[in-house]
Amino acid sequence: MTQRLFPSYQSKRVLITGGIGFIGSNLARRLADCGAQITLVDSLIPQYGGNFFNIEDLRDRVTVNVCDVRDRYAMSYLVQDQDYLFNLAGQTSHIDSMTDPYADLEINATAQLSILEACKTANQGIKLVFASTRQIYGRPDYLPVDERHPVRPVDVNGINKLAGEWYHLLYNNVYGIRACALRLTNTYGPGMRVKDARQTFLGIWVRQLLEGKPIKVFGTGEQLRDFNYVDDAVDALLMAGENAAADGKIYNLGSAEIVSLKNLAETLVRMGDGSRYELVPFPPDRKAIDIGDYYSDFSLISRELGWTPKTTLVEGLRLTVEYYRENHDYYWDTTT
Ligand SMILES: NC(=O)c1ccc[n+]([C@@H]2O[C@H](COP(=O)([O-])OP(=O)(O)OC[C@H]3O[C@@H](n4cnc5c(N)ncnc54)[C@H](O)[C@@H]3O)[C@@H](O)[C@H]2O)c1
Numbered sequence: 001m002t003q004r005l006f007p008s009y010q011s012k013r014v015l016i017t018g019g020i021g022f023i024g025s026n027l028a029r030r031l032a033d034c035g036a037q038i039t040l041v042d043s044l045i046p047q048y049g050g051n052f053f054n055i056e057d058l059r060d061r062v063t064v065n066v067c068d069v070r071d072r073y074a075m076s077y078l079v080q081d082q083d084y085l086f087n088l089a090g091q092t093s094h095i096d097s098m099t100d101p102y103a104d105l106e107i108n109a110t111a112q113l114s115i116l117e118a119c120k121t122a123n124q125g126i127k128l129v130f131a132s133t134r135q136i137y138g139r140p141d142y143l144p145v146d147e148r149h150p151v152r153p154v155d156v157n158g159i160n161k162l163a164g165e166w167y168h169l170l171y172n173n174v175y176g177i178r179a180c181a182l183r184l185t186n187t188y189g190p191g192m193r194v195k196d197a198r199q200t201f202l203g204i205w206v207r208q209l210l211e212g213k214p215i216k217v218f219g220t221g222e223q224l225r226d227f228n229y230v231d232d233a234v235d236a237l238l239m240a241g242e243n244a245a246a247d248g249k250i251y252n253l254g255s256a257e258i259v260s261l262k263n264l265a266e267t268l269v270r271m272g273d274g275s276r277y278e279l280v281p282f283p284p285d286r287k288a289i290d291i292g293d294y295y296s297d298f299s300l301i302s303r304e305l306g307w308t309p310k311t312t313l314v315e316g317l318r319l320t321v322e323y324y325r326e327n328h329d330y331y332w333d334t335t336t
Helices: 022-033 052-058 072-078 094-099 101-122 156-175 201-210 230-242 261-269 299-305 313-330
Strands: 013-017 037-042 062-066 084-087 127-133 179-184 186-188 215-218 224-229 250-252 258-260 277-280
Touching: 013 022, 022 037, 022 052, 022 230, 037 072, 052 062, 072 101, 084 101, 084 230, 094 101, 094 156, 101 127, 101 156, 127 156, 127 230, 156 179, 179 230, 186 201, 186 230, 186 313, 201 215, 201 261, 201 313, 215 261, 224 230, 224 261, 224 313, 230 299, 250 299, 258 261, 261 277, 261 313
Parallel strands: 013 037, 013 084, 037 062, 084 127, 127 179, 179 250, 186 224, 215 277
Antiparallel strands: 224 258
16 A cells, blocks of 8 residues: 655654554654654553564664653653654553553653653754544543543543643643644554553454454444554644644544444454454453443544545455464464
């Protein structure tokens, strides 16, 4: 598939936090093709999505700095002289945010504040794009969910991501440090964490499919969702980065293809050899923070930045399954 290149990033200095993770590494690959000078910051904490194999093909085109965004001194140094900061480092597991709320707070909120303070002190000319999440809306009052929908997070992660997002807007509004936030919906594709369900349930489904195990769908499977293939999410991040109209804004990402989890599982099953799915009761800890049906209204970003997702769900899933069929050795240990 041809990917759109963005000439405005040519020779620009770009920092990506969470750059060895799923979305960060895909963004880095595209920025490298655009001719940017890229530095990736990632802590590579094993429970999170960082994986060196994600940047295997990029090793001579990026600078890697293995460090933690909670390290204020390191971040103060790293933001200097950068033109753009794509701020993607995050603790992404909703369940982990409930069992270890302080780690989530430190990474998704406190560290975000210190990154912005570092920019205020050392680089007020930088442009930041923050990867926020649709999780902050909680259980929708209406569908599709637009940016005016009330925010009512159902878990600690949602509250901390909301704080992280609003620190960015505050620094834009008060200090003029250009920043915006994209509220990503379920994003999937090559490089996502498939070892377990920490990043997305779709990850563990792909693993179950390729291991010939039944895909486990929680509840009735009737829950509705929208999904973005990672290349489309990367397009949105780059459009938001280069476009002044995005400064101080929040945009939903989303898809016009809305599917039930059962339909999604059926589509995946057709891509496996003799695989199947089964409905299993919701584990109580997951049920307590489930958001029910969700899909986004992404008309604001379409209107203002011209973004629409291009990859169909079937095509995106096909590319994803193909990738893990070839590369599973790098994403899960078959003894686990
Ligand atoms: N994938 C999705 O469906 C989705 C949906 C909504 C929002 N998001 C957001 O997008 C961003 C990227 O998510 P992703 O799906 O690529 O997940 P990911 O886990 O693959 O990427 C996050 C990266 O951040 C790194 N990281 C975590 N804590 C860190 C720290 N303290 N210091 C430095 N690096 C650290 C991890 O090692 C990982 O590589 C996250 O902020 C996430 O909240 C993702």
